[in-house]
Amino acid sequence: MTGLDFQLALAIGLFVLAAVFAYFVFASFLFGAGYQPTPRRSVETMLRYAEVGPRDTLYDLGAGTGAIVFRAARIYRARVIGVEVEPIRYVILVLRRSFGPFSDRITLRRGNLFRLDLHDATVVTAFLWPGAMARLRPKFESELPPGARVVSHCHRVPGWTAERYDSKTDVYLYRWPDAIAPVTEGGT
């Protein structure tokens, strides 16, 4: 291989790497949010606020690489369903599940979260963009069973009243259907 061939191969390699990275981060922008793992402290607030426990069925809408999924299953012992649209992240989720404990508690779905049926959800977690949260609102209202808790990092469910909000970790807790009850003092 000449010096020129090597430079060309290196350039192609770097281009492919950059393309894969850009795809990994930006592809799901089209669906509702790009990729950014929920910070550990926010995950803890979400799971504590929702009082997640072994009797819960938790849906993580846009599961990413599993920051919420694996913590909810391993530490809080919930049955967890994680849905992720982006294939590389989905493969990472499947690999993490295969090599970790409590895999029987974790169901993974590759696809669009807006097509998921939430009728058996007791807890829903989300770290999605405002537009996706707005699209989710009518879905929550028609599918969630009474008493279900929705916890969201960063963005609120528009038009709903939060039961709690933690400004340090930017986490909103909603309880369905109280979230659409007339606003009480202290509601967010």
Ligand SMILES: C[S@@+](CC[C@H](N)C(=O)[O-])C[C@H]1O[C@@H](n2cnc3c(N)ncnc32)[C@H](O)[C@@H]1O
């Ligand atoms: C900000 S990340 C949050 C990841 C994860 N929940 C966590 O806590 O680490 C949002 C994730 O939602 C995924 N996503 C965006 N729109 C989606 C859709 N319509 N259906 C399924 N997943 C989606 C993205 O691919 C991305 O991995």
